Amino acid sequence: MVKIAVIPGDGIGPEITNAALKVLDSLNINLEYEFFYIGYSRLRKTGEAISDDDIEAIKKIGIALMAPVITPSPKEVKKYRSPVLTLRKELDLYVNLRPVKSLPGIRSIRRNVDMVIVRENIEGLYYGVEEKCGNGYYALMVITEKNARRLAKFAFNYAKNHGRKKVTIVHKANVLRKTHGLFLKTCLEVAKKYPEINVEDLHVDVASMFMILKPEKFDVIITTNIFGDILSGVCSALIGGPGLLPSANLGDKYAIFSPAHGSAPDIAGKNIANPIAMFLSAKMMLEKLGFNGEAVRIEKAIVKTLKAGIKTLDIGGKASTTEFTKAVIKFLKEE
Numbered sequence: 499m500v501k502i503a504v505i506p507g508d509g510i511g512p513e514i515t516n517a518a519l520k521v522l523d524s525l526n527i528n529l530e531y532e533f534f535y536i537g538y539s540r541l542r543k544t545g546e547a548i549s550d551d552d553i554e555a556i557k558k559i560g561i562a563l564m565a566p567v568i569t570p571s572p573k574e575v576k577k578y579r580s581p582v583l584t585l586r587k588e589l590d591l592y593v594n595l596r597p598v599k600s601l602p603g604i605r606s607i608r609r610n611v612d613m614v615i616v617r618e619n620i621e622g623l624y625y626g627v628e629e630k631c632g633n634g635y636y637a638l639m640v641i642t643e644k645n646a647r648r649l650a651k652f653a654f655n656y657a658k659n660h661g662r663k664k665v666t667i668v669h670k671a672n673v674l675r676k677t678h679g680l681f682l683k684t685c686l687e688v689a690k691k692y693p694e695i696n697v698e699d700l701h702v703d704v705a706s707m708f709m710i711l712k713p714e715k716f717d718v719i720i721t722t723n724i725f726g727d728i729l730s731g732v733c734s735a736l737i738g739g740p741g742l743l744p745s746a747n748l749g750d751k752y753a754i755f756s757p758a759h760g761s762a763p764d765i766a767g768k769n770i771a772n773p774i775a776m777f778l779s780a781k782m783m784l785e786k787l788g789f790n791g792e793a794v795r796i797e798k799a800i801v802k803t804l805k806a807g808i809k810t811l812d813i814g815g816k817a818s819t820t821e822f823t824k825a826v827i828k829f830l831k832e833e
């Protein structure tokens with residue numbers, strides 16, 4: 499029996515979590531779930547979105563499947579402990595791995611997209627310090643050599659082990675000369691140990707342009723926290739919508755798998771959310787747990803469902819979350 503922590507989250511979170519657990523249950527592998535009700539609903543009930551006990555219990559389990567949580571507005575909650583940022587920091591999940599791959603049967607601005615974003619996950623502009631400065635505020639952007647180095651090692655090892663040929667470092671070192679300068683320099687140093695991998699570096703504005711014009715230019719991208727966040731948004735648009743991108747938050751000890759999209763409160767409770775990003779996040783979790791065959795089966799079943807024309811509203815179909823999930827499970831059982 500393998501135990502995983504499950505965080506159903508807020509907004510569409512509980513719907514897509516429920517769907518993902520049904521898919522996992524249909525695989526007949528021995529997974530045991532421990533649920534953690536972390537996030538906005540919890541904050542409303544108890545005054546805190548996440549506790550130290552949650553963090554310790556999740557650490558003990560080591561691996562989690564997490565749906566998105568709602569972030570309250572600063573007006574509503576003045577001092578907010580974000581569960582996402584807290585978990586990333588406390589579990590030292592310094593990598594955010596986001597594979598971006600076109601799926602069949604979905605209208606999109608580009609076809610045959612296949613790249614992987616390796617986003618720095620605990621530093622940069624999302625370090626979490628904003629302070630008053632005169633009449634305004636400043637936000638701290640932190641880049642450390644240690645973190646840039648281990649992130650770059652991860653990206654190059656990933657490229658090497660997955661038959662990827664090129665790593666593009668995306669930065670803005672021409673303006674942020676010290677912080678991004680260090681990020682770029684460190685990544686280029688690590689690159690020297692991987693002569694078989696082509697390396698290029700691009701300013702983020704140029705990278706954004708090429709991402710739309712020539713996505714085939716990219717293979718593995720390594721970038722800072724905020725740029726990775728924004729470029730993922732561009733990538734989900736490229737392949738057809740927000741409900742398609744999975745992610746893995748990885749450290750040396752722990753891992754949390756989670757869709758790249760938010761909690762979509764505008765469509766919550768309507769049974770229309772696209773569960774694909776959550777299914778693909780569960781697939782990445784299975785790979786981490788060593789259930790590689792089952793992971794492949796999930797992806798194949800999603801592809802078959804889409805090819806059969808069964809799609810949720812956001813990608814041009816009429817299927818509800820439940821109908822889409824049922825179809826995926828049917829194709830899984832046929833595998």
Ligand code: ATP
Pocket residue numbers: 510566567568569740741742759760761762763764765770771772773775812
């Ligand atoms: P957060 O602050 O939680 O990141 P957000 O509003 O910035 O939230 P999303 O929650 O990702 O961002 O929502 C952006 C848009 O994408 C919304 O219109 C939402 O309905 C849509 N969306 C996000 N995820 C899905 C999904 N899985 N299925 C369908 N639509 C989605």
